[in-house]
Amino acid sequence: MPCPAPDPARVASDLTAARHVLEAEAKALAEMSAALGAEFTRALDLLENRLLASEHGRVIVSGMGKSGHIGRKISATLASTGTPSFFVHPAEASHGDLGMITRDDALILLSKSGETPELADIIAYSRRFSIPLIAITEGRGSALGSAADVVLALPVNGEACPLGLAPTTSTTATLAMGDAIAVALLERRGFSASDFKTFHPGGKLGQRLLRVRELMHPLPEAPLIPPETRMADALIVMSAKSFGCVGIVDAAGVLAGIITDGDLRRHMSPDLLEAKAGAVMTASPKTVSPDALAAEALGIMNDLKITSLFAVTPEGNPVGLIHMHDCLRAGVS
Template identity: 60%
Template sequence: MAQSQNTPVAGTPRRDETLRESVRRTLAIEAKGLAALSATVEGELGDAIERATGLIEGARGRVIVTGMGKSGHIGRKIAATLASTGTPALFLHAAEASHGDLGMVTPDDVLLAISWSGETAELGDVVHYARRFDVPLLAITSNTESTLGRAADTVLVLPRVEEACPNGLAPTTSTLMQLAIGDALAVALLERRGFSASDFRVFHPGGKLGARLLKVSDLMHQGPEMPLVTFGTPMSDVLIEITGKRFGCCGVVDGAGKLAGIVTDGDLRRHMGGELLAQPVESVMTRSPLVVQPDALASAALGQMNRRPVPVTVVFAVADDAPVGILHIHDILRAGVV
C-alpha cells in the first residue's frame, strides 16, 4: 500500500510548530532590535560614529577591543573584522588586562570597550589605564550614565530593547546589536580608506576566499615557459615547441611582438595532411584567440574560458597585445578557484 504524503517516514522527526514559532519569535524580536538601532543613526549614534571613525583614522596605533563574557566574544569578532579590512586591531581580555596584558596598549592606540550595562567590573582597570595614560576610549554600551559611559571620549549608545531570551537574561538582541554596530564601524572605515578587493586578499591568502581573489598574474606561466613562435615558423618547429612546453598549444607573435594567433590540437586536426609540417604557422593558426589581462581575477578568466562556444583549456595573458603569460585551466582548478 502506498504511503500517504502526510505520513512521517520512519526515523523522520515530526514537524514541531512550537519550536518553529519560538524561532520565528526570536528572529522577529532581534529584527526589531536592529531596526531600533538603525533608527538612531539619524541622531546621536550617527554623530558618535563620525567621532569614532575620526579618532581611529587619526590614531598611529591599533584599535584595542575589550570586553567580558558575551560582550567579549563579540569584541573578538569585531577586532577580527577590523583587522581583516585594513584597520589594525586586536582583542584584549578585560580580566587578563589587570594581570599584565595592559602592556599591549600604547598611547598611540584607541581602546574600544564593550559592555551592555557599562558597569562591567573587570573593565575598571582598563578604563583607569586609558584615563591615566591619555589613551582615547570609545565605548559601546546602552547606558551613557554608567561608569564606562562617563569615562569614554565617545559613546556609541545602543537602544534598550527586548532580549529574545524569554527570561530577559541571556544576551541575545543586545549582543546582536553590538555585533552590528561593530560591523558598521568596520565597513565605514573600509569605505573611507578605499579598501579594495586586492587589499582584502593581502589579509585573506588562504581558503576559498583567498582563491576567489587570485589574479591571472598569480597563476600564469611566464618567460621561457610560454610556448611561442614567430610568423614564418614551419609547422615542424611549431610541433616541437608544443611538445616541449606541454600546454597543448602554441602562441604566434608578429614582427612587433604582438599575439596574432594560436595553434591548438584542433588546428592540427583540421590541417592534417602530407604538407602540414612544411607549412608556415600563419597558414594553420587560429587568429584573434581568447586573451585575458594579467590583473584580471582568475575566476573571471575561468568564466571566459567556459563561456566559449567550444570551451578552451588554455588562455594567454597579454599586456598591450603582447603575451606576458599563459594560464591553463588546471592551474586555476589546482588553486581552488571555482
C-alpha cells in the same frame, strides 16, 4: 536507526521560537541603522586619526562575558581588513595586561549596560593616559558611556530570550556595529582585494583571491612563435611545451593569434606541415590580464570550453600562459 518524522506540533512550536528570535534581532538592527548618525563618523575619525598619527597604533577591543566573545570577533575582523587590532580581557588587564595598551592606541569597549565592573580599570587607564575611548553600549549615561569620547548606542529592545536574560539581541547588535566600523574603515582606506589576500593567504578565501600572475607560466615557458613559422616547426613547439596550443606574435610582440588542436583538425591536409602559422591560427584569441583573479580566468576557460589562456598586457603583449590545471591544482574553483 532512521530518525522518525518530528511531531508537527513540536515543529510549529520550534519554528515559532526561532522566528521570534530572528525577527526581534532583525528589528533591533533596523532600529540601530535608522538611529545611526554623526557619532559614527566621529568614531571613525577618532580611530583613523589615532592610527595615522603613529605607525604603532592599534585598536584595542575589550568586553566581559558574552561581550568579550563578540569583542574577539570584532577585533579579528578589524585586523583582517587592515586595521591593526587585538582583544584584551578586562580581568587580565587589571592584573598586568594594561601594559599591552599604549598611548598610541585607541579603545573600543563593549558593555550592554555600561556598568560592567571589570571594565573600570581599563576606563580609568584610558582617561589617565588620554587614550581615545569608544563605547558600544545601551547606557549612554552609564559609567562607560559617561567616560567615553564617543558612544555608539545599542537599541534598548530587550533580549530575544523569553526570560529576557540571555544575551541575544544585544550581542547581535554589538557584533553588527563592530562589522560596520571595520567595513567603513576599509572603504575609507580603499582596501582592495589584493590587500585582503595579504591577510587571508590560506584556505578557500586565499584561493579565490589568487591572481593569474601567481599561477601562470611566465615567458619563456609559454609557447610563442612568429607568424612565418612553418607548421612543422610549430608542431614541435606545441609538443615540447605540452600546453596543447601555441601563440602567434607579430613583429611588435603583440599576440596576433593562437593555434590549438582544434585548428590543426580544421586545417588538416597534405600541405599542412608546409603552411605558415599565420595562415592556420585563430586570430584575436581570448586573453586575460595577469592581474585578473585566477577564478575569472577559470570562468572564461569553462565558458569557452578551452584549457588555456594567454595573459597579456593592456597593449596585447603576452607575458605568460595560464592552464586550467594550474587553477585546479591551486584549489581555484
